[in-house]
Amino acid sequence: MDLKNALESFVGGDEERAVSPVIGVILMVAITVILAAVIGTFVLGLGDRVSQAQPTAQFTFDYANNASDQAGSTADYVNVTHDGGDGVESSQLKITVDDVTAWDENGIKGGNGFAEQSGWSGKLTAGSSISIYDDADAKIEDGQTVKVIWTASGSDKTAVIGESEVSF
Incomplete structure (x- = not known):
């Protein structure tokens, strides 16, 4: 035991x-x-x-009908200005006019009928602006919608962070 x-x-x-x-x-x-x-x-x-939330930025949209462009001819313009809020990398943005891309990270989309007077690059903060005019066939017209679309880097997530209706 x-x-x-x-x-x-x-x-x-x-x-x-x-x-x-x-x-x-x-x-x-x-x-x-x-x-x-x-x-x-x-x-x-x-x-x-x-990992990446959509920025809260404000944009203003100014329009001009039959204004003089750089070459001295007349064209319709849209001027988009970052008015405040979060800074946004220009490489994450694109601008569309009636769902046609007018500008993206590679620059203006001349093949879509747009030309650029001044552009965006780097990080956009309050006061940064871009001027886009129609190059041919009156691409910017009364009643169309202009959008600033943000895309998350490394993702397919997008959001409209600025939108306006063309009004001359």
Whole structure:
């Protein structure tokens, strides 16, 4: 019997052995829950939303009908000015006139009938402005919609951060 008591004291009694497996199970469940939460966040795309929020910037739109352009001919203009709010990288913006791209990070879209008098580059802050005029076939007309569209870098997330209706 002394051998049995000695063995039990060395290995541990039944009461002490149950603690270790219970703690192990609790730790495994906790690790599983944490991993599921992290993986679920990125699978559902919540990680992208957290990384880059849309800027809150204000823009004003000024229009001129049959104004003189750089070449001395007449054209219709839109002047878009960043009035305040968050600074925005010009590489993340594009300007559309009635859903036709007039300007993007690569510059003016001359093939779409637009020309640029002055442009945007770098980080835009209050006072930054761009002037776009129609180059051919009256592309900027009364009632059309001009939009400033922001695109998150490294993502396909977009948002309209400025919008106006052409009014001469």
